[in-house]
Amino acid sequence: MCVSKDAKVAVVMGSDSDLSVMKSCIRILRDFEIDCEVMVCSAHRTPEKAADFAKNAHIDGVDVIIAAAGKAAHLAGVLAAHTPVPVIGVPIKSSTMDGLDSLLSTVQMPSGIPVATVAIDGAENAALLAVQMLSIAYHDLRHKMLAYKRSLAEKVEKKNEDLQKKLAEI
Template structure:
């Protein structure tokens, strides 16, 4: 496998719809990535192999999982590189089970955990971009522009709303 900046891993193919949001952000920033489906519970040998080889293949891992979402924690316990967790929305508990599985890690095994679902996947990719931009000025400038565009969009929406309400 050739070295990629980011490894995206998810516990099930049902997570792809949400994790595609992270993929889209990484594409927007021009960052090389790889995608794998590995279950911490159903394919623990693959999870172990992926985790112990991760440092050779990636700089950061984004791990999405739902339910008893141990994938990010398992990977983080076996690799020295950052692992960002994305909890998936679940039907039974609305993703709270996923969130708590990721955020309640023991000391020494950090998993920075994003919000549940779509916004979490987007923010995981943006956090990965920010981490990479520490040593990449070109990437940092892309992030500055991204944030400026967010601000400009809010200003456009504000103006449009105020015009519609005849406040301008």
Template structure:
């Protein structure tokens, strides 16, 4: 079980780190790289073209502003790509979101919320759980724990009032 996380810039890492934490929690191997769709396009092509050979089963592509990294990755591989739009100083990340979500026909990129790294990690786990049933069980436990935490908070809130 291996997920690659590629980010367009080192400045994206504080967001990306949250996806790493989720993936680690589920026992998924991670390969994290800085690859720019615009400044290192040959590296991006090589990385995506050979990802499957290196055992990568899902790619999370984090990028801000023009945010073409996910689309470039998806153009060169058949494995699933999850776009993670990063909030930049321009347009509060809306530019990133629209760049990722508006992929042309034939180049799908699943997309999560702006700075939604936790959901990118969880979506990668759910994709992997198709092949790895133990991940599906862990995901069920994760959701049950979330539910229990909210129920406990609700009870606490009712007592405090």
């Protein structure tokens, strides 16, 4: 059985402005005690760096890549084209089309180059999807994910209890 201390996720952003969205992703990965490499790398402005990173990701111990980009949002696809490592795309909301352009650029990949894609600005779900992917090999993460989901259910039940108390006062 593997332990998650060996698990590694790379969070790659097309721009440093994407950090405001990706903070929650990084926080969740850290909460699950997953080693997290974070960097800025552009599919268009530093294409050689992006290709080199992706080609060597598996050699460098990266298990999953989370790629966030807005507008043309080609980063996830470029990385996926150069790596055997699973890539999760996070389309970032841009001013141009409210993120729809980013979503379509990320999700519409050609056959043979898959990119798992979450919602526009869906950084938290990207981290949680990475945890679920990693839990296949790192079994302690499965237990942590089950505990996380129980905590979500407990929060909903607490909100329902509070709601029922308010309704009783009406």
